[in-house]
Amino acid sequence: MLAGSGSLGDSNPSITLGVMAVQGAFLEHQVSLQKAAEQLSQRPSLTVREVRHADDVTSDLQGLIIPGGESTTMSLFLRCNNMEEPLRDWIGQENHVTWGTCAGMILLSKQMEHQKEGGQSSLGMTDTLVSRNYFGRQVDSFEADLPITHPRLLNDPSTKKEYFRGVFIRAPAVLEVTDPAVEVLASLRLSEKVAPVVVAFRQGRILSTAFHPELTEDLRWHRYFLEMVLGEMKV
Numbered sequence: 001m002l003a004g005s006g007s008l009g010d011s012n013p014s015i016t017l018g019v020m021a022v023q024g025a026f027l028e029h030q031v032s033l034q035k036a037a038e039q040l041s042q043r044p045s046l047t048v049r050e051v052r053h054a055d056d057v058t059s060d061l062q063g064l065i066i067p068g069g070e071s072t073t074m075s076l077f078l079r080c081n082n083m084e085e086p087l088r089d090w091i092g093q094e095n096h097v098t099w100g101t102c103a104g105m106i107l108l109s110k111q112m113e114h115q116k117e118g119g120q121s122s123l124g125m126t127d128t129l130v131s132r133n134y135f136g137r138q139v140d141s142f143e144a145d146l147p148i149t150h151p152r153l154l155n156d157p158s159t160k161k162e163y164f165r166g167v168f169i170r171a172p173a174v175l176e177v178t179d180p181a182v183e184v185l186a187s188l189r190l191s192e193k194v195a196p197v198v199v200a201f202r203q204g205r206i207l208s209t210a211f212h213p214e215l216t217e218d219l220r221w222h223r224y225f226l227e228m229v230l231g232e233m234k235v
């Protein structure tokens with residue numbers, strides 16, 4: 001049986017995932033994915049591959065995580081290694097699920113402000129305007145409790161927590177959503193004086209978070225991503 005296959009009602013379906021391993025907490029994502037898989041009723045068996053080259057972006061991957069880092073450097077790396085088009089093709093393919101965290105959110109966005117001098121490219125897949133370093137620079141990094149209302153994210157078997165502790169590291173924010181297909185999953189209001197900004201959303205088979213769930217013990221977002229993959233596999 002091919003890796004990453006499954007049929008309706010399969011228990012222990014096998015899933016093949018990629019985590020872009022250019023920068024950032026790609027190992028932490030792998031650990032969180034495996035722990036999250038153990039919490040799902042289908043208990044999927046995961047094969048997780050590190051993606052560094054265009055040849056690693058293969059159609060048998062069912063999910064791909066683009067972790068944090070520096071989107072300026074990552075976009076240069078993708079361009080120099082001819083990975084942009086293979087990634088755009090892969091992300092656009094039916095049944096493929098993508099999750100961008102922080103710099104990954106920026107790389108997936110169609111529009112961005114506060115680019116580095118001289119500009120930077122993006123994969124241009126989500127109908128959003130993202131602001132780089134919206135909350136400031138490294139020294140301004142912070143954690144914040146994010147109100148969670150989405151039922152699939154609330155169903156934490158242990159605590160039914162209605163907040164998620166977001167870790168924001170030189171984080172972006174979504175200033176504008178330019179398509180009704182974008183479903184806002186979390187917003188953050190830093191003070192009464194400023195409007196809330198979107199920090200997590202889903203657009204079809206793409207999930208984006210401005211914060212780093214992989215740096216916490218709370219696996220709800222990794223479970224949600226795996227459920228998106230299982231949903232596309234119809235298992």
Ligand SMILES: NC(=O)CC[C@H](N)C(=O)O
Nearest residue numbers: 068069070071102103170
């Ligand atoms: N933690 C992160 O991924 C930081 C993102 C970074 N500030 C950028 O612009 O890409």
